[in-house]
Amino acid sequence: LQRNESLSQVAAAVGPVVLIVMDGYGLSKTDAGSAIAAANKPTLDKLFAQHPNIRLRAHGTAVGMPSDEDMGNSEVGHNALGAGQVYAQGAALVADSIASGEIWQGQAWQEIVAAAKAGKASRLHCIGLLSDGNVHSHIDHLKALVRQAKAEGLRSVRVHALIDGRDVPETSALDYVLPFEAFLAELSDADFDARIASGGGRQCITMDRYDANWPMVERGWKTHVLGQGPQFPNAGAAIEGLRQQHPGVIDQDLPEFVIAEQGRPIGTIEDGDAVVLFNFRGDRAIEITRAFEEGASFDKFDRVRAPKVSYAGMLQYDGDLKLPARFLVAPPAIRNTSGEWFSKLGITQFACSETQKFGHVTYFWNGNRSSKFEGETYLEVPSDVVPFEQRPWMKSAEIADAMIAALQSGQHKILRCNFANGDMVGHTGNFRAATMSIEAVDLALGRLLKAVDAAGGVALITADHGNADEMFELDKKSGQPALNKDGSPKAKTAHTLNPVPLILYHRIPGLTLGLKQTAAAGLSNLAATTAALLGYDKHADWDESLLTLA
Ligand code: 3PG
Ligand code: CO
Known part of the structure; x- marks a missing residue:
């Protein structure tokens, strides 16, 4: 990766870069059946209202699936986020x-x-x-x-x-x-x-x-x-x-x-x-x-x-x-991932999630490699072994604690984490629990962003694919929830085809940054966007940065 002079001022002003994946958080066209729309989420509401945010494609060919009928999933999503490029997938x-x-x-x-x-x-x-x-x-x-x-x-x-x-x-x-x-x-x-x-x-x-x-x-x-x-x-x-x-x-x-x-x-x-x-x-x-x-x-x-x-x-x-x-x-030969290139530059990286998504921010992120690159630190928070509709908060608080401590240590330049809630609870088909799961993420996010501010950092908040955004099967024609024989809405447990957000958050005085919405913007643009915040041009294999400077 080459240094980019026009980004040098940004890089000098930016402390740690924090990448936050809200697993299973999509942007649905309708509030009907969306556990996200139903959630009380003051931090996220404020982020969407006050900070630059765009939509990223997270399904189909944008993540290497055979067709645009294919929903996204955590493997292809985290591969694209970490690798900065799209490969034909399994x-x-x-x-x-x-x-x-x-x-x-x-x-x-x-x-x-x-x-x-x-x-x-x-x-x-x-x-x-x-x-x-x-x-x-x-x-x-x-x-x-x-x-x-x-x-x-x-x-x-x-x-x-x-x-x-x-x-x-x-x-x-x-x-x-x-x-x-x-x-x-x-x-x-x-x-x-x-x-x-x-x-x-x-x-x-x-x-x-x-x-x-x-x-x-x-x-x-x-x-x-x-x-x-x-x-x-x-x-x-x-x-x-x-x-x-x-x-x-x-x-x-x-x-x-x-x-x-x-x-x-x-x-x-x-x-x-x-x-x-x-x-x-x-x-x-x-x-x-x-x-x-x-x-x-x-x-x-x-x-x-x-x-x-x-x-x-x-x-x-x-x-x-x-x-x-x-x-x-033969599996896709995923090369030149961001983890590898940041490591080569001596940039320290921290990755954290709970067990259920731990491999997503480590193994999937690094192109299905179970070994670490030099300068990477991994932290796994043990997941509960319970049906997650019974504990929709999962380990969001503990992940936030770990991220806050890692930020405070001052030892890591890039920190990434995955909040499993929207996805794991979304998969249970339980609307009420999914709503609570999003509220738990919102609470954790609020705490984590304060630590980002204290460290003078920037956060990029995104998701790997949708799930909690559609908890009911929607009727294809009317867009309204499909009903069971007894009149109750049909629960939907699978992922969605919806795009996901990318929010750019910081409160560094005097620095104005934005995100550009392009037609093709997708998960694979995150690596180059992260590199730009650190003052580097993207790797030749990566999709472009979405960062804009005022
Ligand atoms: C699973 O393995 O739980 C589902 O098939 C897909 O969920 P994930 O892609 O979010 O892990
Ligand atoms: Co899932």
Whole structure:
């Protein structure tokens, strides 16, 4: 990065630069169903009224998703924020690789096929999230795997289906499970037998992240590998049965199920089988991958039985840890991130969040690297292990405390944090709790900005994507909330397609700064904007700075 003379006065006046991500805080077109509009948020109201603020694109192609129909998510959002540039992301890379057939030519897939064929059962297991959310996975990718397994001459496929309802409508499980079971039945014949073998809600089993709740992964292991759990004849019956047994429980929280015949699970994972984790996103794929790949030193839970399988991920989830060793599609090669370049300049950086979003401001921010760059300090505030509608304030106060202390230490030039509330509580579909979650962020923000003032700093306040801004499914035509049969609004748990704010805050006397709204302004403009505040031109790979000088 080169120094920019015309920015030298700004750089001289600016103390620390504080980057604040309000996870799941979008700008909705309507107040209907917005927990943000309903929240009492004096600090944010004042920020929007009195400080420069613009809208950033945070979904679709602006963050490397295949199309503008795709909502944003934390991975692609934090990648864009940290890298300052947009890469074709996992969702697009996998879709392209399947479309071109390249995936099937790769060594990893060939090894999976060879291993399955050499095994006793000629069996491939596919584990992953069964939906078209395109955040962690896409059902079309799974279908392509099953079709190709048949074309390669495998005799059997067992699918271990994690039920979504978090990136897709809250109780949509049967919309995916029933057609998918029909698809498998149609593909099956005397030589090929493909069925769903186990599953459960994604927030109940298997898909934990950032070491927050290993017992979730243990439950998943018991379900998929050992075949332990309540038995049903097929996945459709399992969903219906579990819903009856647990009224009011939404899809993501459904307990585990095992498909069995005459009391015997049809798809335990055995020595000699091949296993593909068809999720492309890493955060919630790493723990179950470790359970499959690690040897006797694995100590997160008692696996009881660790079958000798050939394992592949759809992508490599962690390039530093090489997890997993075998992967079907190469992940985006994210280079020249802001973290790396600020580090090269000797600029100290501090990153903080609570467990649920800790990897977002560290691993995702730095281009899916789990290691730190020189001069970076990380601080993780342990998250509660509870349903977040019960604690919508989450760790906002503690994160603010940590950021304030870090500012007061005077040791960091760039500080970044993520407030998880709007997203994690937004995902519960609980409107009232989501409103409180935004109020908690507002309170924390008010305290944090005082410390920014005391340090003579500047804050850039933004978000990675929307969520709490739309807590009801909106009718596409009227824009009004869609209703349940009983007249109540239909809860929406997924992210939104809305833009997010970028607010520039400071109270440094004599300094007038602004932000320019461009048509393309998006999350990837943050890195260059940060560099400008520090007196540097952007890296050649980064999208432009949005900072304006008076
Ligand atoms: C999740 O993993 O919780 C959701 O699928 C996406 O949420 P995030 O992208 O905000 O983490
Ligand atoms: Co989210």
